[in-house]
Amino acid sequence: xxxxxxxxEVQVPSIPVRELAPWALLLALLAVIVTYFVxxxxxxxxxxxxxxxxxxxxDGRHLLGFPCH
Amino acid sequence: xxxxxxxxLVHGLxxxxxxGILAFAVAHTWGEPPVEQAISVEEHGTVHSHGGESVATHxxxxxxxxxxxxxxxxxxxxxxxxxxxxxxxGVAGLGSAFAVGRLGRLTxxxxxxxxxxxxxxALGLVPFLKxxxxxxxxxxxxxxxxxxxxxxxxxxxxxxxMILAAVIASALRRRGVAASLGxxxxxxxxxxxxxxAVLPAVDEVPDTFPAxxxxxxxxxxxxxxxxxWLGIGATLAFLVGRAWTKVVAxxxxxxxxxxx
Numbered sequence: 001x002x003x004x005x006x007x008x009e010v011q012v013p014s015i016p017v018r019e020l021a022p023w024a025l026l027l028a029l030l031a032v033i034v035t036y037f038v039x040x041x042x043x044x045x046x047x048x049x050x051x052x053x054x055x056x057x058x059d060g061r062h063l064l065g066f067p068c069h
Numbered sequence: 070x071x072x073x074x075x076x077x078l079v080h081g082l083x084x085x086x087x088x089g090i091l092a093f094a095v096a097h098t099w100g101e102p103p104v105e106q107a108i109s110v111e112e113h114g115t116v117h118s119h120g121g122e123s124v125a126t127h128x129x130x131x132x133x134x135x136x137x138x139x140x141x142x143x144x145x146x147x148x149x150x151x152x153x154x155x156x157x158x159g160v161a162g163l164g165s166a167f168a169v170g171r172l173g174r175l176t177x178x179x180x181x182x183x184x185x186x187x188x189x190x191a192l193g194l195v196p197f198l199k200x201x202x203x204x205x206x207x208x209x210x211x212x213x214x215x216x217x218x219x220x221x222x223x224x225x226x227x228x229x230x231m232i233l234a235a236v237i238a239s240a241l242r243r244r245g246v247a248a249s250l251g252x253x254x255x256x257x258x259x260x261x262x263x264x265x266a267v268l269p270a271v272d273e274v275p276d277t278f279p280a281x282x283x284x285x286x287x288x289x290x291x292x293x294x295x296x297x298w299l300g301i302g303a304t305l306a307f308l309v310g311r312a313w314t315k316v317v318a319x320x321x322x323x324x325x326x327x328x329x
Contacts, residue, residue, distance in 0.1 A: 012177060012313075013071045014170030020163065023074050027159045034156040038149045044217035055136040058205075060149025062286075063100040063293045065193065065202040067216040 039066035072177060072312055074166050080308040081162015081301075082155055088300030089154025093147050095296040096289065101142045103286035104204055108138070110278065111206035150297070157192070158301050161185050165309065168235065173242050178310025185302030191231035193294035196223050197287075199265050204286040208273050219268050230260040 039061060041047060042054035054061075054068075061068045136145065165181040172180055200220050208216070234253040241249035274283060 012170045012175070012180075015072070015074055015077075015166050017167070020074050020166055023078055024163055024167075027078070027156075027163050031156045031160050034152050038153045040217055040221075044214045052136060055141065056145045057149035059101065059104055059141045059146040060096070060153070062104060062202060062204060063096045063146070063290050064150065064153060065197055065200075065290050065294060067200070067208065067213060067220050068203075068205075069208055069210050069213055 039064065043068060072166075072169065072309070072316060074163070076312050077162040077166035077169075077309065078159060079162075080305055080312070081159045081165070083158070083308065084161065084301045084304035085155040085158015086151065087304040088158055088297045088302075089151040091300035092154060092293050092297035093150045096146055096150060096293040097142070100286070100289035100293055101146075103282050103289060104142070105138075106279070106282045107204035107206045107286065110282070150293070154297055154301070157188070157297070158305070161188055161301050161305055164188065165305065171239050172235070173246070176310065177313040178306045181309045182302050182306040185298050185305060187231055187235070189295065189298035189302075191227045192224060193291070193298060195227045195261055196220060197291055197294070199223055199268065200271060201287050202290045203274070204282065207275065207278055207283065212271075212273065215269070216271055219271070223264055223268055226264045227261060230257050230264075233260075 037053060038057050042051050043061075044067075058068065161181070161184055165177070165184045168184050169175075169177045169180045172183070175183065200216070200223065234257040237256055238249045238253035241252055
């Protein structure tokens with residue numbers, strides 16, 4: 001063995017799903033909202049009237065691969 | 070001692086910011102020139118005109134609700150990419166938190182890198198190959214509803230299939246690396262193949278649209294997404310790896326203290 005020091009082979013512990021679920025819910029919500037406003041708002045559907053959000057994120061929407069007009 | 074969900078989440082958000090900055094640099098440098106070219110094609114009317122009231126004007130301050138091209142290509146581009154970057158970084162962080170300790174003997178840092186790489190495939194590459202992004206002046210305003218629905222359907226199918234593939238790989242890991250990864254890859258490929266076949270094709274590039282501009286734009290778009298995930302993956306792997314090194318050292322110190 002090339003291991004000279006008895007480095008304890010620490011088993012990587014998994015994190016219980018119960019602990020992760022609330023964070024996952026929060027993050028999923030955040031990701032969906034951000035994706036919607038960056039990727040789709042004032043395109044196929046609109047929450048807010050006008051086109052300002054669409055125009056503001058316009059180049060990002062195109063370059064991030066979302067369908068845009 | 071172990072890594073907490075908070076560690077993954079915070080590091081994920083930081084990694085998202087780093088990835089976003091990297092992606093912005095790529096998009097601004099290589100993405101904006103073809104976008105400008107496409108807009109000039111659009112404005113000179115050599116290509117089709119837009120229909121529908123939801124269509125952007127792109128023309129600058131005179132008709133775009135006061136938002137100029139300079140704002141779109143600078144702060145506007147940064148807003149979209151950084152927001153999405155931070156959100157996706159957080160998702161990558163939590164995805165790594167789920168995956169850590171569940172994928173064989175991978176270290177937390179390697180797990181984070183793997184999760185980010187798979188996320189690029191699922192969210193970036195696979196949707197790109199079926200529905201390549203289009204610059205301004207390509208795409209009919211009349212079909213934006215269907216195209217948006219089809220695109221997000223594919224993204225959703227791809228993400229769910231990738232998660233299931235990881236579950237399959239994890240469940241079969243006692244049968245060896247080759248068998249478990251092979252089964253997971255075949256599963257994902259079959260699901261994506263069916264989705265590609267079932268979802269409708271989009272063919273809206275006008276005949277007169279310059280091919281070079283289209284090519285440059287699509288490559289820049291792929292590079293932007295690649296930069297985003299590369300930034301997220303590298304940063305997250307580094308930060309999580311560093312946190313894990315501390316945990317290991319701390320554990321070793323406690324073991325030593327207990328043995329005295």
